[in-house]
Amino acid sequence: xxxxxxxxxxxxxxxxxxxxxxxxxxxxxxxxxxxxxxxxxxxxxxxxxxxxxxxxxxxxxxxxxxxxxxxxxxxxxxxxxxxxxxxxxxxxxxxxxxxxxxxxxxxxxxxxxxxxxxxxxxxxxxxxxxxxxxxxxxxxxxxxxxxxxxxxxxxxxxxxxxxxxxxxxxxxxxxxxxxxxxxxxxxxxxxxxxxxxxxxxxxxxxxxxxxxxxxxxxxxxxxxxxxxxxxxxxxxxxxxxxxxxxxxxxxxxxxxxxxxxxxxxxxxxxxxxxxxxxxxxxxxxxxxxxxxxxxxxxxxxxxxxxxxxxxxxxxxxxxxxxxxxxxxxxxxxxxxxxxxxxxxxxxxxxxxxxxxxxxxxxx
Numbered sequence: 001x002x003x004x005x006x007x008x009x010x011x012x013x014x015x016x017x018x019x020x021x022x023x024x025x026x027x028x029x030x031x032x033x034x035x036x037x038x039x040x041x042x043x044x045x046x047x048x049x050x051x052x053x054x055x056x057x058x059x060x061x062x063x064x065x066x067x068x069x070x071x072x073x074x075x076x077x078x079x080x081x082x083x084x085x086x087x088x089x090x091x092x093x094x095x096x097x098x099x100x101x102x103x104x105x106x107x108x109x110x111x112x113x114x115x116x117x118x119x120x121x122x123x124x125x126x127x128x129x130x131x132x133x134x135x136x137x138x139x140x141x142x143x144x145x146x147x148x149x150x151x152x153x154x155x156x157x158x159x160x161x162x163x164x165x166x167x168x169x170x171x172x173x174x175x176x177x178x179x180x181x182x183x184x185x186x187x188x189x190x191x192x193x194x195x196x197x198x199x200x201x202x203x204x205x206x207x208x209x210x211x212x213x214x215x216x217x218x219x220x221x222x223x224x225x226x227x228x229x230x231x232x233x234x235x236x237x238x239x240x241x242x243x244x245x246x247x248x249x250x251x252x253x254x255x256x257x258x259x260x261x262x263x264x265x266x267x268x269x270x271x272x273x274x275x276x277x278x279x280x281x282x283x284x285x286x287x288x289x290x291x292x293x294x295x296x297x298x299x300x301x302x303x304x305x306x307x308x309x310x311x312x313x314x315x316x317x318x319x320x321x322x323x324x325x326x327x328x329x330x331x332x333x334x335x336x337x338x339x340x341x342x343x344x345x346x347x348x349x350x351x352x353x354x355x356x357x358x359x360x361x362x363x
Contacts (some may be wrong), residue, residue: 002361004317005070005327007051008334009037010352014053014072017347018362022317022324022338025347031071039312042360043101043110043125049362052126054083054096054112055277062096064112066126075127077249080240083112083120083129089136091116097124098312100156106163113153115168118142119182132182135168140187140194140204147207147226149173154311155211160218167221167236169210175223191239193228209252211236212309216261220290224254224266224311231291241293247278253314256342258323262290265325265341267309276306284327286341298326299344307331312356328354 004018005133008029014037015029032055039054051071056062063080067073076082085091098113110126113119118128135141148171155169158219166182168176173178174189187204189297206227213222222242226355227250230239241247257263265286269275277283282300287293313328325337332351337344 002319002363004324005042005049005277006315006317006334006336006347006357006359006360007040007042007053008328008348008351008354009040009053009055009356010332010354011036013037013351014040014051014055014071014187015348015351016025016051017334022319025194025336026103027348028071031067032074034357039112040100040356040358041099041110041126042358043100044360044363045104045330046107047363049360050125052099052101054099056095062093062098062114063098064126064129077128080196082127085113085118085131089131091118093118095150095152097150097152098156098287099153100158101126102158103160105160106158109158111156111166113156113168113170115146115150115152116143117141117151117153117173117239119153119168120352121182133183134178135176137189138185140173143205144170144173145205148340157211157213157221160213163289165235169208169223171209171212171226172205172207174204175211175236175245176204188236189239190237191241192225192230195227208226209237210254212254212256212264214261214290215257215259215263220261222254222256222264222291224251226250227272229291239254242287245294246285247296250275251309252311253309254315255316255325258316258318259320260288260323261294262289263340264291265314267314267327269308275308277308279303280305282307282309282327282335283327284325284337284344285342297337297341297344308335310355312353312358315357315359317359317361324359326357326359329355330354341345 013030
C-alpha cells in the first residue's frame with residue numbers, strides 16, 4: 001500500500017500524519033503555528049503532492065498557502081493577494097472555508113469558497129484565484145444570511161465528467177448549481193427542510209451543512225442539513241429524506257465512499273440545541289444502500305464524549321483495497337479507521353480544536 005498523508009487543520013496550525021499501514025502514524029507539526037486553518041487540501045494530481053491551506057491570522061486576515069515539499073517550506077501570494085475581491089466591489093474575504101482541487105482531467109484547476117459566500121477559481125494550482133462573478137452577482141446574494149459559524153460557502157463539487165457543471169452549498173442559502181461553468185446559477189433545494197423559517201420550505205435559504213457526491217453515479221448526492229439527512233438522484237433537482245434509522249437527523253459532515261457506490265457516512269449530534277453525540281458517545285454511521293439503512297460504529301468510550309465534529313473534519317483516503325476514514329474532533333483528537341469505518345483507533349490527542357481533515361495517498 002502507498003503511504004497515506006492526512007492533513008489536520010486546527011485553530012492553531014496544521015499537523016501532518018503519515019502512515020504506510022494506517023495503524024501506526026508519524027505526526028509532524030505544527031505548521032503555520034497560530035494560524036487558524038479552516039480549509040486544507042492534499043492535491044496529489046499530476047505525480048506531485050501539493051498541500052493547500054486556507055488560514056487566517058487574527059491580525060493579518062486570511063490567505064491561501066501552499067507547500068510542494070510536505071510542509072518543509074510554505075509559499076503564498078504577496079500580501080494575501082492570492083484570494084482578494086476586486087477593489088471596486090467594496091468587499092473583503094473574512095475566511096477561506098473550502099479548498100477543492102478539481103478532477104484529474106482538469107489539472108491545475110483548484111476551487112475555493114469563502115466568507116462572505118463567494119466562489120473562486122484558480123488555474124495555477126491554487127496560487128492565485130479569480131472571483132466567480134456569476135455567483136457573486138446572483139440576485140439572491142443580498143438576502144443570504146449567516147449561519148451560526150458565518151456566511152460561508154463550504155461545499156464545492158465539480159462534476160467528474162461535465163466541466164460546465166458545478167455545485168456549491170452554503171450556510172445559509174442552500175445548494176446552487178451551474179450548468180454553464182459558473183456564468184449562471186440556480187437554487188437546488190426542493191425537498192430540503194428549513195424548520196427555522198415559517199411556512200413551506202423556501203426556494204433557497206436552507207442551512208445545508210455539507211454535500212457529498214456518490215462514487216458511482218455523479219447525479220446521486222448526499223446532504224447533511226440543519227436538520228435532516230437527504231439523498232438526491234437527479235443531480236440536486238430534488239431531495240429525499242434518508243435519516244430513518246439514525247439516532248438523530250442533526251449533524252455537520254457527510255462523506256461519500258471514494259470508490260464504492262451508494263456508500264456514505266455521517267456523524268450525528270443529539271440535536272441543534274444539544275450539540276453533543278447521542279449517548280455521549282462519538283458515533284460514525286454508514287449506509288451501504290444509499291440511505292435505506294444505516295449501521296453504527298462506536299468510536300469513543302461509551303458515555304464520556306461531549307465534543308462535536310465540524311463539517312470538514314471528516315474525510316476518507318483513496319486507497320483502492322479499503323478506504324480509510326478519518327475524523328477530527330473539537331477537543332483536539334483525530335481518529336482513523338483502516339477498514340471503512342468498522343473499527344477505530346485514536347491517532348493523536350490534545351491538538352487544538354480540529355477544523356478540517358483531508359487525506360490522500362502519496363505518489
